[in-house]
Amino acid sequence: MKGHFKNILCILSDTHKQDEVVAQAIHIARRHQAKLTIQLKLEALPPNANMVMQSFAYLETHSSIESNAKAWLNEHIQNWAKEYPVTGEVTIGENFIDVIKYIIRNDVDLVIKLSDADIVERFFGSNDMQLLRKCPCPVWVVHRGESKQYDSIVAALDLNYHYPTHEISVRKKLNLDILRYAARIALMEFAQLHIVHVYDVVPESILRGGFISVDEDALQNDLEGIYAEREDELNRLLNELDKELDEGSLDYLKPEKHLVHGYPRREIAATAKAVGARAVVMGTVARLGVPGFIMGGTAEETLHQLHCAVVGIKPEGFISPITIDEE
Known part of the structure; x- marks a missing residue:
């Protein structure tokens, strides 16, 4: 595993x-x-x-x-x-x-x-x-x-799969990998495991700039739908993890789920700080399959706001741009 x-x-x-x-x-x-x-x-x-x-x-x-x-x-x-x-x-x-x-x-x-x-x-x-x-x-x-010793471990997940089809399976595997590493560390450190996902409907900068008008009832319905979608996916991932861990391990961990509505570039770090994170496990690669994009803005900004240890994970199939034969 x-x-x-x-x-x-x-x-x-x-x-x-x-x-x-x-x-x-x-x-x-x-x-x-x-x-x-x-x-x-x-x-x-x-x-x-x-x-x-x-x-x-x-x-x-x-x-x-x-x-x-x-x-x-x-x-x-x-x-x-x-x-x-x-x-x-x-x-x-x-x-x-x-x-x-x-x-x-x-x-x-x-x-x-x-x-x-x-x-x-x-x-x-x-x-x-x-x-x-x-x-x-x-x-x-x-x-x-x-x-x-770390007593609080955060797994930061991106459960938004509204991307091109070829990216979705890789993103799902990356989320499961992040959970695997975070769970291992939490078990190793006898720590509390927190799972953080931040979601929004309309980017905050667009709303704040007044560039579109938003029906509040429709917005609330959308938020509720997104919350349910992300909660279902998180539960699916936890079920997958439970199958891989030793019997009773997930029950022992009792991971706390934090599905937060807000601006991801701010709220991931803010939530990690609020739960007293001593280490954050997160993906450190941007749009998958897009040449030239090694780390995205959300990951980069989050890293610079974290005042704790970070464990950066790459998606399955990631190939470093550095090769052993390059001079």
């Missing part, structure tokens, strides 16, 4: 206070009895460095960085391995591109990393967003000080 991890990669982007995210990775790996690799990923020297340094000095500096980084990592691996079997490696290069190539080559099925954000108001750095967009496996991004 999806949601069970076998090969986990924990990425460290520097050597500053990394014990927290490693402890979280060990916690997850232990629960899943998964292989765990700690990768210290450092940026390469600036492109113009070889222009101002003689070639031998450039190569010597690069070698020195790598050697010192390996020494640091090996020292820490010895301590971390006392808690759980773990291997380590150092890579130097373009952050997200090289990481994704490594993930593809080694069949990694979960990436865990500390957010690259460097200011309070921004919760996801540029490399975080690139991984959430383009990494072929789930990406679990935690924020410093937030990687303790």
Whole structure:
């Protein structure tokens, strides 16, 4: 069943206070009895460095960085391995591109990393967003000080299937996958599972701008119809999940359903905050089958409003635009 991890990669982007995210990775790996690799990923020297340094000095500096980084990592691996079997490696290069190539080559099925954000108001750095967009496996991004045991997990679902026919089955599978991962995490953490879906009839910006007139009774009828439609689909998904989980697991989880009328780009994050979410599991791909669309506006805006960990899931069949043979 999806949601069970076998090969986990924990990425460290520097050597500053990394014990927290490693402890979280060990916690997850232990629960899943998964292989765990700690990768210290450092940026390469600036492109113009070889222009101002003689070639031998450039190569010597690069070698020195790598050697010192390996020494640091090996020292820490010895301590971390006392808690759980773990291997380590150092890579130097373009952050997200090289990481994704490594993930593809080694069949990694979960990436865990500390957010690259460097200011309070921004919760996801540029490399975080690139991984959430383009990494072929789930990406679990935690924020410093937030990687303790999670007691409230949110599965954010898009139950709107009013899309071209070829997209609908993929969207249904993605919703079920999100539920699978969220349920696994909730069971692993002995946490409360919340399921959030936000729906609307007429986009708020159109109503607010007065571009159309709306019959309030008709609008209310439409809202009631949409609510019933989305509730039926959610119940169907939960029935599917119940068949896959161990007997009694869904009854134990007692997931709380939140079908919220409002503007998805605002209300997904607001609802997650209201239920005290410690982690949100969500899809991080936009319109399926539309070239050039890797992450949509709703997902992107939601991510930047969340002040908790995020587990980003891709739909079945997603192929990363990064290939292992690209230079």
